Structures are given as C-alpha cells and as structure tokens.
Amino acid sequence: MTPQGRKMFETLMKTQTMSRDAIVAYQHGLLEKLCRHARLRVPFYRDSGCLDSLFDGDRFDMSGWDKVPVLTREAAYANRRELTATEVPRFMAPLTPGQTSGSTGTPLPFLRTSLSSYASEALTARGLAWRGLGVGKPTAISKAVTGDVGAREAGEPLQTQNGSVHFVNFFHKPLEQCAELDRIRPRLVISYPSIVHSWILADGGACLESVEAILLTGETCREETAQAIRAAFKGHVINLYSASEAGPMAIQGPRGDLKVCEENLWMEEPSAALSAESRLRPHPVIITPYYAHATPLIRYAPGDYAIWGNPDKATPGLRSLERITGRVRNMFKRPDGTLFWPNLSSVKLRKIAHFTHRQLIQESFERFVLRVVFDAPPDDGQVRQFQAHIAEVTGARDVVIEAVSGINDNRTNGKSYEDFICLI
Template sequence: MRAVPISVVPGIEWPALLSPQGAARLSLMYQLDQSQWWPPEIIKQQQFIQIHQLLTHAFHTTRFYRHRLQDAGFNPKTRVTPEVFSVIPLLQREDIQLHLADMNSTAVPKDHGRVGYTESSGSTGKPVRIHSTSLSQFFWHAMTLRDHLWHDRDFTRNHAEIRVGVGDRTGKNWGYAVKVAFESGPSLMLDIKEPMDRQIQWIQEHRPAYLLTYPSNLREMAGRCLEQGIDFPGLIEMRAFGETVTEETREICRQAWGVGVKDMYSAMEIGYMALQCPGHEHYHVMSEGVFLEVLDDQGLPCRPGEIGRVVVTDLHNFATPLIRYEILDYAEVGEPCPCGRGLPVLKRILGRQRNMLRLPDGTCQWPAFSPRKWPHADRIQQVQIVQKALDHLVVRLVVHFPLAPEDEQAITRIIHDRSGHPLRVGFEYVDTIEKPKNFKFDIFVSEL
C-alpha cells in the first residue's frame, strides 16, 4: 500500500502540499525513516546528545532532579557520558507519587506547547499521574504513524478498536496520528465491557480490516470463534496492546482467522517504548523517543538472551522528566535484527513482577502453562492460575461442564512439567473471573 499525503493547495493533488501540521508530521517521519537504519553506536550517540539536553533542563528547573543529578556527578557544562548516566538512581513509582510537585519543571519551554496531564492505567496497583506537553503527544502520534507505515496498513480500509472507555461509535478517520497527513477510512469503536458474543457480532456486522484490542480479549475471542466455527471475512491483521502477547496468543489467532498479531509496547506515562518488527515477532526499541535499558539484578545491562528489568527515560517530556524510570516490566534482550535496522531489539516482553512464578528453590520463571492444550480445553471458558505460596498454585476455572478428576490430574502433570517442580495444585470452579477496571487480564498472577 502506498499512502499518498493530503494536499491542501487547490488544484494540486500530487505531489501533495500539506498543511503546517501535516508537513511537521511528515518531516519527523522522514527523520525516523533515516535514523532506523543508522548503526547502533550512532543512534546511541544521538540519544546522549538529547539526554544531555533533558538532564540540563531537569537540573535547572526541578528541585527533585537537581540534587539527584549532582550526587551522580552530572555537570550541565560537560556532556553526559553513559558512565555518569548509569550512576543516576532508578526512579520508582513511589518517587513520582511522593515527589511529583518537586519533579515538575518550573520552566517548561514555550515551544513544547500546552502542558496537560497523563495518567498510567494503574495495572500495577500504583497509578501515577504526571505532566506532559503537546510535544510529547506529537511524538506519540509520530510513533503511531510509524507503526502503521511499518506494517503497510491500508488507510482506505476501516480500523476497529475494542478497548476501555470508548463506547460504541464510528469516527470519520483513523485519528489524529493519520488524519493530519493522510486520508483514511472510518474508525470503529466498541467498549470492551460488552459481552464476548456482542463483540463477535459487532465485528461480523462491520467487517473491519484491522482490529486493535487486548491480548487476553483476543485469546477469548479466538477460542469462542474456534468453538462456533466463526470466521471474520476481510480481516487482515489483529493488533494488540496493553498486555503480554504470548506465542499461544499468536497461534490461536492464526488458527481462528488465519491472521497474524502485531504488538506494541507502550505505557501511558511514557508513550511508545517498542514496536514489533515488520518482518519478525520481536520488537525494536523506539530509540528516537526513549532511552531503554534492560538491567540485571546487579544493575548492569543485560546481554542478548538475558532477562532483566526495564528502565526507561523519556527523551522529550520536559514537563515532568522521567529519568531512569523503573516501569516494573521485564524483557529479554535480543540479537541485532536481520532486517538491518539499528534500533535495539527486545526478543520478548515478559510482563510485570506479578506475572513471575517464584519457586521453592529460590529461582523464578515466566510460566507458560498453555491452557489451550489442556484436556477438554473446549469446556474451559475462563482460566486464571494464582500462586498462593511458593509451593501452591490454584487453578480458577469457568467451565461448561466440570472436569473429571483424571483431567485435573493431567493438568497438574502439565504444570509440573512446565515448572519443573512438584507444586501443589488446587482447582477452584467459579461462575466468572472478574476483570480489573482497566480490563487487562493476566492468566497467571502471583500473590507473593
């Protein structure tokens, strides 16, 4: 698909002469198209030029960061080095909640635009609310457009979203990220609170080419469609956000509808951190917008194949600077991508600490218990596995018909095999498993 920009000059259709907003958007897109192919060392060099600007601003205009940066050895008159940057203490959610007033800049640059508020979804149980600027939104929209262009989406088709708080409505276009530069088809919105049967019916009625929703919603929808033999003619791609996308999620979508899943890694308080590579299932860090670190237990950078904590710095929010912010996610560092992009690779995004299985021997792992492969999986409407103690899991089930004791024993053996430990496994049958207010749903949750 070749996206032709909108011209605003009468009588000129092509090449397009854009509005000031559209010209600014495509000007940035041109830069992003160039920088993605730079060598990693050049990308990092440019990042630290911008980091110096950010740290200098935070040093001079916030009480919180002035002391923190001084203690780390930062000098605004000297270019910041990776060594100095790595000494800056990690920023925790509690820091933001306790010290927000001191973190807010007293002199946001006028050209960064209007200052507003951004709030995290609260999926960690510790929501944060920060200031952000119009410039931050500008970069958010640019990365949205990059995602569309990377995956060659046809703007003339309709795009559907099933998510929290959107109601049931139809928009004229794909939203501000696209409309300032390109014409597009309509956008369709449905609230995720609608029952699954209603969601499926709505998709059948509108026949979207692209659908964006949570991975847990995709899994449930795909399972229901497989059970009932429902297809979605015209569907080109499923898009996911807000939760971890597992290989099982990708596989069940291929089975149900014959389409792939394109994922993104973002946070409300940061924006886009990584996008799925156009040619692979791993992710490229959005290095033009964030400096993302994956650190081991000693605070050192992880190497390819290692899993660590995600720490991120927003390069462009000068209203409430977020510098070395531990976002409470874990990720696995990947090898350089065969596609040729110099943007760093995340092989997997593993989720929060609450999604980690802790074992009696002191080790931890990211469980993949694959409920779709359990005995009589077609009877299971909902499942959630909860860790109650180091050696005790409870499998909560919503089922059409109760499972037999031998089925429970088979599931227990699968859990033992996957975890490598003879954990005590109990079963609890319930009428429904309630989802949190933000409708982000975890198949595995640790209460430890």
C-alpha cells in the first residue's frame, strides 16, 4: 500500500464508527469543495449555471441539491470535453487517463486524480481488514477491470513496494487464464464473477489454491454463480460494486450487505417520504465522487439500479445496499459445455458504423443475434462487416444483425440489464 493509501486507510477505520450525522457533515464539506471548484474551473458547470441552486451569494446551501440536474452517462459523454477541469489543486496530481468499459454505450473518457486512486486503495484495504486480511501480494486482476486507456499487456506485472500486480487477459481461454494464475500464484484476485466461475468450470478451482480472497466486481453476482464459486473456493469472496469513473461505490461487509463507500462519494438515498414498500424496489443509483476534481461528475447516474438495505450497528456511519440489480454480463457457451467471453470490440464496430447501444444474444451454439441502435441505417457492406466480426469472436456460422430503435431495460422491475445474453 502506498503511504498515502495507508494514511487514508487509517482514517477510514475511524470514520466508519462515526455517527451518521457526523459523516453527513463531513460529506457536505467535501461536496462544497468539489462544487466550488467545478463552478469556477470546469466549463460544463461554469457556463451552464446548473450549480447555481447550491449558492446563495457565496454561501453554499445543500437545500438546493435536488435542483441540480442529474447527469446521465450519455450526457457526460456528449459533454466529455467540457467536463474536464482547466486546472486541479496541486495535491491531487498526478492525473491519469481512464475510460469506462463502454459495455452499455460509448466509452466515457475521464481523468483520475491521485486522491481518487488512494481512496480506491484504502477502501479495498478496509474491505479486506473487515475479514482480518491485509492487502495480499501478488495480486491478479482481470485486464478490463482496470478501466485504463493505456492498459498493460496481459501478464505484464506492475511493480509495487510490497510485490506485484499482474493483469490477466480474460479474452484468453479459461484454461489459459488458469495456467497464468498457476504461474503468478496470487494471494488476491480482482475479477468478474463470471470469469472466476469460468476458471472453476475449467479446472475445478485448482488455480485458486494460493488465493486468500477474491474481490468480485464489474457485474452483478448471481446467486447461482456465487454458490458455484464458494463451493470450489474456501477463501473470502467479497463483492465490490465500483465504476471506472467513480472508483469503489460499495463493498460487501462481513454480514453480507454492501456498505456504501461514504468517504469516496455521495450516494443519493430514496426519499424518506416513500412508503416502506417503495423503498424495497430498485432505485436509480445517483452518485457524486468527491475527489474527481479533474472530471467532476455531480449527480451522476451511471445507469445502475440498487435496492437499499438497513444500516449495520458495527459501522453506523456507513449506509447499506441490499443488492445491485443492474450490470450483468453473461458468458457464452460452446458445444462442449465450456464458457467463453466474446472479444467483442465496440471500437472496431464503431469504425464500421456509429451506434449508441448494442446487445449480443446467443440463440444456439451456431446462431448469434446482434441487436444494435444505429445512428443511421447501415448499408449492406457495413452489415456484412458486423457479421464478420461477430463470427470471428464467437465462431458463429449464422449471424443476424438486427437494427432496433431501442433496447429494453427492465432494471426498474428488479431485473438486470444484460448486454450479453445466452439463451442456451
């Protein structure tokens, strides 16, 4: 752990036991600093006046928070240049470029501050500390989890003070990934639930022999997937709800609930005026990361839905989520029963024809349907190029490109949005 991450970790171990009122006062102070900065140095907020409801003259007033427009992922992408700060406080340097995975739309580029990185490091360490664990090294991370623009080649280690972090390419066959894990012998793994499940199906979990804890992130972990992982792996399995552009948003506590990362971001809870029944339904996740001064995302809706839970007396300062109902990715199946992740390149597809959303469905071992919301109707040549790419990454003999006006999103009904769907 970096010295800065260690210092923040020590602070987090204290703030989690603070009262909710004390935490809220602390959060409002961080929000005020971010909003003052954004209003002065970020063209999108400076020129639009959308933060004016928070200020009475020079006085910051949280009573106007709900009047600030919600920033959707699509709006953030459309205004990506204007959302970049003209300057940031020196203590937040250096900045590193990143981008979202683009699984549910065009990838969103952003700049990450050093404080955001230290917060991610410290919050991960706290999630491990809740289980009596330190930050294990070496660590193996599925490559796309990092969200980095300049991602390292798979297997290339990132040298750290206490060991190495290795990136494992999840586009390789599961057995090849297992062989890489056998070589690395990590103590900590950070990956998608479906990827870890594919390792277990490939070698029965033997590649996880050296692992003390697995952090599952990037997608909702279905109950059957969690059961399969726990049956083969006897170490600690921890759900980490995060986003590339925001960092950790909630981490699973020892009792199973997802504890909101209150020290990293402001997450808006459903109104207390709602009925108990309404509060048990999925609600849109709306967040404001405190340390994202380089690319401020104020009242940002990443497109996820959550069901809120009850607080834990052991950590009174941290609210709880029962579960996240969005962000599911499915693995596809081969005739021999093995699972695979399609190396579907949105970048390559957008060079052929522009689109906003896509959804790939496996109807049989040989037939795949790609549903696409095109910006303009594609010509026959573009359709054939789309078909060729899908066939290349899936091995399909029958590829259908279906142009649609929209893709149904049933997350408000407690169901999951899936950009990959296997019907076998």
